[in-house]
Amino acid sequence: MPSPLFADRPAVRPSERDAVDAMINRARRLRGDLDSVCRAAVVIDEDDPHQRWQRALCELAAHHLDDLGARLGQLREGSPAPAPDTGPAEEEQGGPLSGRAGSAEWNLLDDGVEWSAELYEIFGRDVDAGPLSLDELPTVLVPEDQPLLTSMVTNCLIDGKPMDGEFRIRRPDGRTRTLHAMGEPVLDPEGRTVSLWAVLRDVSALSDSRQLEVRTRDSLHRQDDIARTERRIAVELHQAVLPSPHDSLGPVRGGSGAVMDVAARLLPSRACGPTTGTDWYDAMALPDGRTLLTIGSLSGRGIPAASSMAMVLGALRGMAVAGVEPRALLTHLNQLLQASVQPTLGSALCGLFDPSANLLTWAQAGHPAPLLFRGGSGAPLLPPDGVLLGAVPGIAYGQETVRLLPGDVLLLRTDGPDPAAARGAAPEKLLGLAPRFSRSLTAAECVQTVAEGFGGEDRPVEGSVLVARIAG
Known part of the structure; x- marks a missing residue:
């Protein structure tokens, strides 16, 4: 029918x-x-x-x-149109059967079944074997899909719901195909269900x-x-490793009282998101009365970079407490990175300020030189020799000394606030902040000034800045 x-x-x-x-x-x-x-x-x-x-x-x-x-x-x-006769390998890849559709109708009155020729091809069933009845159809399904088919047929015949769903069959050749079935009950003039009609399509691919x-x-x-x-x-x-999550690191006290006000800030970028663990800064009073100032950055991202940063900063602090001079300190850090399980490169600046003589002794490893602001103007300090940490084994680092005066502002930074400076260009924009620095009363105000001018998220790289203001 x-x-x-x-x-x-x-x-x-x-x-x-x-x-x-x-x-x-x-x-x-x-x-x-x-x-x-x-x-x-x-x-x-x-x-x-x-x-x-x-x-x-x-x-x-x-x-x-x-x-x-x-x-x-x-x-x-x-x-x-009839599909061409192709070998099993092509069918296994989705070949001519994929997308083919065939129709079937199961008569509920006389148990008759009509299948189109395409359906025999999809099921891999010999025409002489005849079509599968509704009772036989679940036997060719994979076991876990049999309840789904039973539910679809029951809902269609008893509740009159359209049949629409997918199930998998196993063909006689052992291959599994995925079929999509759409069907509906066929009613007689009195509205009684007399058969189930369906179109089954191979949707394996x-x-x-x-x-x-x-x-x-x-x-x-x-x-x-x-x-x-x-x-x-x-x-x-x-x-957790950096000294403070806030701008101000407070007054760093030497043997004779407060001699230096220090503040620092991490400056994330839109491209990198939150800081990824490559930058560090630190300011610490040492047992001999001097003050450690350091800032640096390592290559890499994520947990490995943060772990390496923690290792470097810990080693740096330990050597500074032991009285190691800046150039020797960088030499040891270079050896440490060379011997690390995960070799990395880094730039660093390390300085020791002696309040008894107002002298800053410093060394650098491939890092921008500090900027010294005095009397409403600023200039970079003349850098000693130094290559990136981890780049060359057995390298010797240079060292310089400069006298700082009360009211001086010393600015240390990584590449982020002024990437041009890292390429050897004069940091003119940062030096242009000198008048505002001269009116600032604290190091935190100076850091805020830098952040306002260079801390926007449109910067291409993340960075950090540390400002030390000599009391006076």
Whole structure:
């Protein structure tokens, strides 16, 4: 008792054919546009989950468009054309069966069953064996999908709900195919259900693409979760090691009282987000009455960089307490990074201020020189020799000494506040802050001035700044 919706219905009328042809042409143009987008946007790197996800989305969209074109072609012709006879290997890859559709009708009055020729091909069933009855159909499904089919058929025949769902079958050749079933009850003139009509379509390739998209999306989400966790740990480690989360490090006291007011700040960038553990700064009064001033930055990101920073800053503090001079201190840090399990590069500046003589002794390793502001003007100090930490084994570092006066402001920074200075250019913008520094009463006010002028999130790299103001 074929339904008027049976799959093998006549072709559409000429006026309808024109509309279907127009839709087919639009689908073909969309398919071409998709190919162009996928070629331009997806560079396959199997180690990059985001690129794998992009590829999966492109393949899924391509399957949808290919399927749409095939369905429109069937609508125009009235029935699908027979598929060419190909070998099992092609079918295993989704080949000619993928996208094929066949129809079936199960008569509830006389137990008769009608299958279209395409359905025998999809199920891999010999025509001489006849179609499967509703009772036999679950036997070819994978066990976990059998309850789903039973539920769909029951809801359709008893409650009159349209059947719409996917299940997997195992063909006689052992291969598994995913079918999408759409069906409805067929009623007699008195409104009684007399048969179940359905169209079953092989969507194996489409199902595989959906699964690939889900797997790559989940992998990408897991990678993002791991990255966020690592960033949080790195930030917490970084903040735990630095001397203070606030601008002001307070007055650093020497043997005769407060001699130096110190403040510092980390300056994140929009590109890097929150600080990723590469920069450090420190100011510490030493047992011999001198004051340690240091600032630096390491290569890398995340937990490894934060761990290396903690190691370097700990070693630096220990050597300073032991009375090691700045140039020797940098020599030892260079050896430490050379011997590390995870070699890294770093720039650093280390100074010791002696309040009894108002002398700052300092050394640098590939780092911008301090800026000295005095009397409303500023200038960089003449740097001693020094290359990046971890770059060259057995290198010797130079050392310079400068006398500081009451009211002087000394500014130490990493590349972030003024990247041009790291390339050897004069830090004119920072030096232009001299008049404002001369009116500032505390080091924290000077740091705030720097942050207002250079601390915006549009900076290309993160950075940090430390200001020491000599009491007077």
